[in-house]
Amino acid sequence: MQHLFDSNISTNLPNEFIKEFPGGIELWIKREDLLHPEVSGNKFRKLKYNLLRASEEGKSKILTFGGAHSNHIAATAAAGKILDLGMTGIIRGEELEGAEDKWSPTLKYARDCGMKFEFLSREDYREKDTAAFMERLNLKYPDTYIIPEGGTNQLAIQGCEEILSREDKKFDFICASVGTGGTLAGLINSSQVNQKVLGFSALKADYLRNEISKMVKSSNWELLVDHHFGGYAKVNAALINFMNDFSKKHKIILDPVYTGKLVFGIFELVKQGFYPANSKILAIHTGGLQGINGMNRNLKKKDLPQIVN
Template identity: 45%
Template structure:
């Protein structure tokens, strides 16, 4: 039985209205992909959409993926499993499972089957022999990589661009490079596409992005900014967290300090440094992931 995997993707752009931008004659719109769905949010839906269609095409009935215990991708896959009645499995980086962790609790509530492995086994998640062995163990499962980035994920991110109003700059947070690659694929060569790396020493992602996107190889209208990681993946400064809270209070724009918060904070600093010429129209993609705030609270980090 073929079912259609759809959610409402109506475009919502929130304009940030402040004298800080007005005096520089800059338009800043935030593409609120965090509002796509109450549970399958942002770029995680964009990445899953065509993966689910492909899963169906090759007659697989289950989904298997990988993630850390606080992963937005795990959260989204679990939610999609519940929403579309698909059996889901996750290989979780251990060493053990903390059943009080809010992401893990949510995944279990959605009926996701969690398989905890030690860090040594988890490192094999890209290894072809390991993946073949997993496929044998779960013959009905369609395997999606950690973070959800692959060729099918790009199609959903590319589609995002086609729904946007006119702009010169398109900005997104970058973890695995999939969203950025998809935005490059979908953008006109006259648009500057900027990724803000959320992890340390992220220069290697430039090569990953070129592997994913043919356009990224032939066009120089994109760049990855690697200086705004705030200490590394999952790390953030008190200033960044303060900024997130201020944006939420002042502009009713909820942010978390791991992905979209880092991007907005970077953008704010760039605007302050007059990086963008007067008259620029910037669209920043809010990639969701607000569920991560529960995990940060749980760990006492905010």
Template identity: 40%
Template sequence: MGGFPLPALPSPLEEIADARLGARGVRLLLKRDDLIHRDIPGNKWRKLRGNLDEARRLGHDTLLTFGGAYSNHIRAVAAAGRLFGLRTVGVIRGEEHLPLNPTLRFAVDAGMRLAYLDRTSYRAKTSAAVVERLSAEFGAFYLLPEGGSNALGVRGCAALPAEIDRPFDVLCCSCGTGGTLAGLAAGLAPGQRALGVPVLRGAGFLADDVDALQRAAFGANSGNWTMAYDFHFGGYARSTPELGRFIVDFHDRHGLGLEPVYEAKLLYALFALAEADAFAPGTTVVAVLNAVADGLGPDPRTGPSDDRHTRLY
């Protein structure tokens, strides 16, 4: 495996002492899934692990998956291919742009072949016609869905709650495709609940997606999860000065740089909900961090607000 380190589980659990939460009687623990592996962190590894086993079981030596030009899933699949000696193909939404951005440059350097689909074709990316076209170009492959969210990926995420060795009430995560929330909720003990914070505008459809993923993975909806839809800050990879100020303040208070696309929105939501008394006094909340920022980069109070300039870790 070329000397690259393997992902390490379980990830650590850290308590955040913050007077704003303490005043509401809320205790916050961070499940530091970002520390599992530098290039295959958090939910990316949890979703990939079962799929890698299945690909090997079926005799595949090539993984093909989909994502945007700044997709952390694309980056993680490329890293996993390098680590485990598999060929990888990344099918990217939109046109090719040169020079490659840092995410796609990393993927290519890790051995991934890139292909591009216009946005109309990309919407039909899993149709028989598109898959056949990709098969004709790349040969046989194991197909990973965008974000790694399938039944195997969901089952991988369901193992996380058992790693938490302290009593807790609510387990929270950010949401893109809904696969992580579907798995986390299914792994909870009776009396515990899961909360997802979508980072997309107009993400009401995710409830149906989470339901479908749970039924595919476990045969039923666990019924113990909800989503807070009002913390997208304009949509995927969008931001506002308010969110930027929160990132800076959180770093100043706790020494942790929050990744702005997903995890800053998650933490902002938890603090806002606590202030609105959405958590009863005495509640212990665990927030799953799948990535952190590599420093604060451009001033997040006024910095980039679209995914052309945002690196996803």
């Protein structure tokens, strides 16, 4: 466990100043993407206490869930390889069974790390949180530590509470992308009462507000649902051009599913006058860059610009 979670890796990286907008509004980025080359961003935070718990329970096998492009699948596979754990990925999409030529770069990467897959139809996959499904899983995969889809559970939230450091108390707004809400919950729990935590939803999903409120202790947060570009993993040329322009100017690559939409959303809100003058904004770069190659394949098919990485 040492060589991933309590080694020389610094988990308190400095924030990078991005720019000052009119009205003295400052944008900074917390480079969580630089935490580790393969287990980066919120994945490092979410896996930390889960994999420590697996080790305490003497479990040398882990199992988790995800789609074909999932950052969580890639990071779990990388962590499992480093820690020499047996790994199973329950993957959405039965059409991928035995069709390796159709696999995403994410699945090929996870396989190369040593992850074995079980492919499920979308219908069966939807059942994965039911008691009956869990029972079957426990029988089929005994002595295995099960991590939920997206990695979000109480231990993941505990890990995400470590993203903010003492130096971050000076920020007025903490902004992060939201998938399941676990990362945002950790940020909310460790924020100061005078700070506002803004979640930028990557999905068209108002129910997330309710989910997040079950995971947090305070009310200094808001879920914004206007920057998902039509839904999960949906993109357009304006977003890709913004991301490419941003990475050229600031030497920071964003991903198209989460952090690209987050930073685009922050720029939009500045234009709309959402942030008061002299606000200091901290955006969390939660990683996820492994998904760019798979996205570029899809962009090519749709004749959209490529993401430069």
